[in-house]
Amino acid sequence: MELIKYTHSCVRLEKDGRVLVLDPGVFSGAEELARALDGAHHVLITHEHPDHLDAEALQAHLRAHPETVVHAPPAVSAGLREALGERCAVHDAGAGQVLELDGFTVRTFGGQHALIHPLIRTVDNVGYLVDDTVYHPGDSFVVPHDVTAPVLLAPLHAPWSRMAEVIDFVVSARPRRVFPVHDALLSDNGLGVVEKQVSAFAATYGVAYRRLVPGERVTL
Template identity: 60%
Template sequence: MLLTKFTHSCVRLEKDGTSLVIDPGSFSEVEEALEGTNLVLITHVHPDHYDAKRLTAALAGNPELTIYAPRSVIDELTEASGEAADRLHTVTADATLSLGPFEVRTFGGQHALIHPLIPTVDNVGFVIDDTVFHPGDSFTVPHGLTVPTVLVPLHAPWSKMSEVIDFIIATRATHAYQIHDALLSDIGFGVVEKQVARFATMYGTEYRHLDPRESVSV
């Protein structure tokens, strides 16, 4: 399976001639990521993970496009696009989906706390083929399995470096690649990734930085 990283939290997975995109948000190259893709997974409703305007346009331009997301996203897209339910599907945690050649398992359920006065939203993490885990905006660790490749929210208003490190340690992944990184400068990457990579190695995880549009086999 081929994984391509786009800006921020957007990734594309390709397998057996089919591609699947997770979190094509407002910080990402949405149209490029979606090119040739009929399957989209969205972890939660925040615009850096879900660009409503561009996804509505994508639905209009591609009659085969199908989207799976928490209810808040699906309700908004249904109203904006007028699409029938067979193209827009609500997902919750602890479910299994068969999407073409991909087997998808869902975990979590809630966005990480930003501040007690800011309401949380639904957030669903996706495990693809028991091989790749995209947690969205959470440090949820999938229960009942160890996923070899984990996408790590590297920097966010709701996290601190110690939580990022502890998340990697808890997953026991073989490989880790960064997501949720659009707010970091080159200097910031150097500071954060130096510590993240050091502790990941101590616990048997290889951490590697991926630039936008860089691909890796998983």
């Protein structure tokens, strides 16, 4: 399986001619999202926030490619069905499911977005573990139970997190490799500060930390 990282939290997985895309958000821009979604057989959305879901871009893709199958929390899937009608293949996703997606086996975890502020409504958030190999938590620090994912996509920076929580998440999940996501809000200076600490703690626990630039491909 190969992983291609795009801006912020968008990731593309390719295996045996099949393509699965996670969280095509607005920070990627139109051209990058077109590359990420090109030939996608399945799209997984963790939650409704625009940095994880460019609704207009995804709707345009689904109109042109109605065979693409989407799994998303009910609030997202309902909006897609309302916009596109019955011709789209959109399914509700929640925690505790096992999805068999044409060669990809996906397990779901969590269910709720991390708390930003008590006065800001908490939305549904689903973490996806693909082939017991790659875990994308969306906007949460929920650690999968009963399994250790070799590859963790760790949200590096967010309005809802502290660096200490990122470090604890990486340590608790105990992957072999970490690739950061959710990093588009950091300046170069901020990125350097956070990565220095997260990578150092990861190394202490035998975890290899590596940042991928948008468009970079890695074999898992």
